[in-house]
Amino acid sequence: MKILYGMQQPDEGTITVNGEQVVFHNPGDAIARGIGMVHQHFMLADNLTVLENVVLGAEKLYGIGGKARAKIKEISDAYHLNVRPDVLVEELGVADRQRVEILKVLYRGAKTLILDEPTAVLVPQEVDALFDNLRELKAEGLTVIFISHKLGEVLSVADEITVIRRGTTVGTAEPSRTTPKQLAEMMVGSELPTPETAESTVTDVPMLKVEGLHLAQTDLDGIERIILDEISFTIHKGEVLGIAGVEGNGQSELVEAIMGMRHPDAGVITLDAADISHAATRRRREAGIGYIPEDRHRHGLLLEAPLWENRILGHVTEKPNSRGGLIDIKAARADTERIVQEYDVRTPGIDVTAASLSGGNQQKLIVGREMSHNPKLLIAAHPTRGVDVGAQAAIWDYIREARREGLAVLLISADLDELIGLSDTLRVMYRGRLVADADPATITPEELGSAMTGAATGHLEHTEDDER
Amino acid sequence: MNKLTSRIDKERLFLGIAAPVLAIVAALVVTALVILATGKNPGPAFNDMLTYGFASDSQVYILNKATTYYLAGVSVAIGFRMNLFNIGVDGQYRLAAFFAAVLGGALTLPGWLSVLLILICAMATGALWAAIAGVLKVTRGVSEVISTIMLNSIATAIIAYLLQPGKLAQLQQGGTVVATKPLPSAAHFFTINTGPAGDLWGFIFVAVIVGIAYWFVLGRTRFGYDLRTVGQSESAATASGVSVKKMIVTSMIISGAVAGLIGMPTLLNDSYQFSSDFPAGIGFTGIAIALLGRNNPVGIALGALLWGFLERTTNHLEFQGYDKEILGVIQGVIVLCVVIAYEVVRRYGLKRQQQKVGAELAAQAAATTKKQEVA
Missing domain, CATH: 1.10.3470 (ABC transporter involved in vitamin B12 uptake, BtuC)
Structure with missing residues (x-):
């Protein structure tokens, strides 16, 4: 994908566009050939308008004034993208931002669109809208490459599917003659994993109790925004509490407040009957919180450090990483070998840098590290985001195992199937509040999705007239 | 697996030495050119530096x-x-x-x-x-x-x-x-x-x-x-x-x-x-x-x-x-060369490592599929 967009050079092989063999040295070459990419993480400047974001870097095409605005209107209308050029990007929701990204690519004259995990951040209703947009594009003769881990989506939107595993093409399939199960088996090379848990292991011993957590933040314009509003919940030993919600509704801040990386204005956090509301992050980790961060590159790894140094990260004061004030390199290395073995981290050795591992293997290393210090509470924020299906299954297994061993698990995810499959209790977070709860045994992703957009609150029942 | 890690280590050592050596050689070449440009012969200058530099005082x-x-x-x-x-x-x-x-x-x-x-x-x-x-x-x-x-x-x-x-x-x-x-x-x-x-x-x-x-x-x-x-x-x-x-x-x-x-x-x-x-x-x-x-x-x-x-x-x-400003030229060029050489060598090393990890995993995968086919 990076190679297709010119961000990386291939060692061998060729790329052919419109019957013509091409070589891309940088994204500029790719754009010139009509290839555009919509990244998983949006590349937009929040403090600029949609118009400004679209013309940024492409000022030569249609200028920055009326002509550009007309062109944006034209594209927006042609594909029913409903983009308003003069709105600030920071005022837009995730789905709108994504449409701006698509428009940005089309504005540059792209004939081939690459979409990298475009649905990861969308609720089901928004996914349907996106697919309608994609069908428009297809009807206009554009080519779309849709990269996703979600099989159902691929099957519903694609005309042809290519399965890639460990860097090689495993096979191609036609959606009309393939079931999700067959596709998944191609991806994993074996049986399809499901995120379902076995019988309940929930006890009535509270492990983590959060009461009345409140966090407000003053933004650059001096306006106070409430980020966490009266958040209260309890997770018992052996319980997985899942929190659903569209990203940016306070989930990251909630996790950071529990980890001690953010200081809430009010509220009490109790771990295993000890008040940790004002403890430092390191004390909380030592007290038994395991943390799988949502952005492993930013919060979970030192990318340029070798694996064994990454094994120490976050647990530098604990055995076997150190003795007294000194790092115990030998023991830490030996324990890294163990984690690599036990958690099936695919690596040639523990001296390679974390950056050279694939996402799934990085994540397995993090899970292994966090589980190696007898945690009482495991915080898993989007634990399977951007990892391959094989690693996904393994990580689900580890979470289930943690639950069986009596850990309390706080699971935050945008993958509704994962949430429903793994959780014992489900809560929905919307604009900093826990607005709804649901029973994972009966709820459907669509019903959860409507609560995530704020359309439904209270206790969600699986009924026909759920929409209200 | 042991063999591979030791090989990576050796390579890392080699890469570590390569950068400064590369930088100093480049700096010498640039300095020689500068001395030539001032109309003097760099050979005796370097020679003098060596003999004088290693005198005991x-x-x-x-x-x-x-x-x-x-x-x-x-x-x-x-x-x-x-x-x-x-x-x-x-x-x-x-x-x-x-x-x-x-x-x-x-x-x-x-x-x-x-x-x-x-x-x-x-x-x-x-x-x-x-x-x-x-x-x-x-x-x-x-x-x-x-x-x-x-x-x-x-x-x-x-x-x-x-x-x-x-x-x-x-x-x-x-x-x-x-x-x-x-x-x-x-x-x-x-x-x-x-x-x-x-x-x-x-x-x-x-x-x-x-x-x-x-x-x-x-x-x-x-x-x-x-x-x-x-x-x-x-x-x-x-x-x-x-x-x-x-x-x-x-x-x-x-x-x-x-x-x-x-x-x-x-x-x-x-x-x-x-x-x-x-x-x-x-x-x-x-x-x-x-x-x-x-x-x-x-x-x-x-x-x-x-x-x-x-x-x-x-x-x-x-x-x-010779002109005394040569010192500043050599020092400046060395620092520039070092910064550039380290970055080049670092990127090369990172790429090598990623390729190695990829190759290793492909080999592992091939081995397991072969085993499965046999069984």
Whole structure:
């Protein structure tokens, strides 16, 4: 994908566009050939308008004034993208931002669109809208490459599917003659994993109790925004509490407040009957919180450090990483070998840098590290985001195992199937509040999705007239 | 698997040596071209540098110079490992040396005690001066680059104000030099007499101890691990439980304390007083040397020696009819080449490693599928 967009050079092989063999040295070459990419993480400047974001870097095409605005209107209308050029990007929701990204690519004259995990951040209703947009594009003769881990989506939107595993093409399939199960088996090379848990292991011993957590933040314009509003919940030993919600509704801040990386204005956090509301992050980790961060590159790894140094990260004061004030390199290395073995981290050795591992293997290393210090509470924020299906299954297994061993698990995810499959209790977070709860045994992703957009609150029942 | 890791290690060692060698060769080529451009022959110049540089009196001179440069390099490197750019090493060491000289001149204590007090005074002054920048950064978000540059100027002004007859200084040598009161001979640091080659400053041992401490603290202690973590990724450090703010202030203080030592070899082994011609600008030399040595304790030592060597030999070149500006050219080119060469080699190494990991995994995958087919 990076190679297709010119961000990386291939060692061998060729790329052919419109019957013509091409070589891309940088994204500029790719754009010139009509290839555009919509990244998983949006590349937009929040403090600029949609118009400004679209013309940024492409000022030569249609200028920055009326002509550009007309062109944006034209594209927006042609594909029913409903983009308003003069709105600030920071005022837009995730789905709108994504449409701006698509428009940005089309504005540059792209004939081939690459979409990298475009649905990861969308609720089901928004996914349907996106697919309608994609069908428009297809009807206009554009080519779309849709990269996703979600099989159902691929099957519903694609005309042809290519399965890639460990860097090689495993096979191609036609959606009309393939079931999700067959596709998944191609991806994993074996049986399809499901995120379902076995019988309940929930006890009535509270492990983590959060009461009345409140966090407000003053933004650059001096306006106070409430980020966490009266958040209260309890997770018992052996319980997985899942929190659903569209990203940016306070989930990251909630996790950071529990980890001690953010200081809430009010509220009490109790771990295993000890008040940790004002403890430092390191004390909380030592007290038994395991943390799988949502952005492993930013919060979970030192990318340029070798694996064994990454094994120490976050647990530098604990055995076997150190003795007294000194790092115990030998023991830490030996324990890294163990984690690599036990958690099936695919690596040639523990001296390679974390950056050279694939996402799934990085994540397995993090899970292994966090589980190696007898945690009482495991915080898993989007634990399977951007990892391959094989690693996904393994990580689900580890979470289930943690639950069986009596850990309390706080699971935050945008993958509704994962949430429903793994959780014992489900809560929905919307604009900093826990607005709804649901029973994972009966709820459907669509019903959860409507609560995530704020359309439904209270206790969600699986009924026909759920929409209200 | 063992075989592979050892191979990677060997390769890493090779890559580590490749960068500086590449840089120095490139620098030599560029320097030769510059000398050619001035209409002179570079061959004899290099020849003269070699013979003169390895004469025994030159060796002592270079070691003495390198002692000072080494301390400067380590001081800057401590900041670099934290991702802090302590440009203020220059002001820190001058202010530290000045106050240490004032204190030393006023002391009448047994020798070892006054040396100890002078050292403590110097380190404390440097640490305090650096701490200002650290505190400003964590409380007000002031970039340490800006604040340390300004603190350098302030240090210069303070010294200029206090280094006046009647303030903290006095006129000497018949009224031609303004300096602090000289240290009593009891407060001189020991030197090693090497005969006609001159005196080797005893402070070189302190520099070696600082180097070992630097290596040990950063590589082997929890504190050092936390410090390196912050340097590599502040966000990951916060999530792992390091207080980044505390770390910034602490490392600035340590960097400043080591900076305080930079003036000590000169003060305690050579000048015994702080005068208006006390060496200045060594803080900036330290930046170049830390870059050259890749923040590695041995690398910094080699960098410091190379710097001393260049200074000694190019001074001599002047007498051979070459332009004395050659020194600046060589030094500048070396630093540029080193920075470029390290980046090139680093990228190459990273790419090699990724390819290796990929190849290894593909091989593993192939092996398992074959097994499955057989079974």
